Amino acid sequence: MFDTMVITKTVASLCGALLVLLLGQWAASALYVPRNADAPQAYAIDTGEEDMDAEPVAELSFEDAFQVADADAGARVWSQCRACHALEAGRNGVGPYLHGVVDRPIGAVDGFNYSGALAQVGELWTPENISRFIEGPANVASGTSMNYRGLGDVQDRANLIAYIQSQS
Template identity: 90%
Template structure:
C-alpha cells in the first residue's frame, strides 16, 4: 500500500502546495501595494506628544501641597485607608488606629503588634514622615507588614494627612 511512489507523490504535492502559496503571496503583495506608499502623510492626528517637548510643569513639593491641603478632599482618599485603619482612638483593626497619629511617636499604640521595620522611618509621625511612608510603605520601611502599594500623588497624600489631622 505504501510504496516509494506514493510517498514521493505525497511529498511532491506538499511541496507544490507550498510553492503555490508562496507565489500567491508574492503576487498579492505586488498587486496590492499602494502607489503612494512612500508619499508623506496627508494629515496628522494630534496626540498631544508635541506638548511633551514643552517645559514640564513643576511638581509641588510636599510642604507646598500641605500648605494648601484640603481636608474634605482627603476624606475621599481616606477610603483607601479605612479598610485597615480606624480614626477612633483605641480601636485597632488590621492596622493601628490613626486618631492623633500626626506628631505621635512611631509604633506607640498600646495593644498593637508592630513590625520592627518602622524604626527606619524615624521617631515621630511628622507630616513629612507620614508623607514618605504613605507614598510607598514598602520602600520607606523595608520589611513592613503593611501591604499597601502607596499613594503616588503628593496632593492626595497632603489632603489625606490634613484629613486625619482634622479628625483627631
C-alpha cells in the first residue's frame, strides 16, 4: 500500500509547507514595520508602583529578627526539617535530634555518626551559628552530609530557631 515514494512525497510536502509559512512570516515582518518603532516612548502610565530606582530596603539582621521571632510561624518552616530530624530527645533520624540544640556543643549527640565537617561552624550551636548553617549548609561546612539547599529568609530562620527552642 505505502511505498517509499509516497512517504517521501508526504515528508517533502510537509517541509515545503513549513518553508512557505516561514518565508511568509519573514516577508510580513519586513513589510509591516511601524514607522515610529525606534522613537522614544511618548508618555508613561503611572501604575502606582514606586520608582524602580529607589534604594533597596536594608536587610534585617539576624539578631533583630530573632528578637521578634514568632515560634508559631516557625512551626510551618519546621515541616521542611522534620523529614530528617526529630524534636524528641534521643530519637535520631537521618539527621540528629534537635531537642535542646540551642547552645548545645556541636556534634554532641550520642549515637549519631557526624560527617566531621561541622568543626567549621564553631564550638556551640548558638542561634547565630544555627542561622548561618541552615542558610546554606554546604557553604558553611563544606563536606557536610546534610543535603539541604538552605533557607534564605532571615525571618524564617529566626522563627524556626525560636520554634525549636520553644519545643525543647
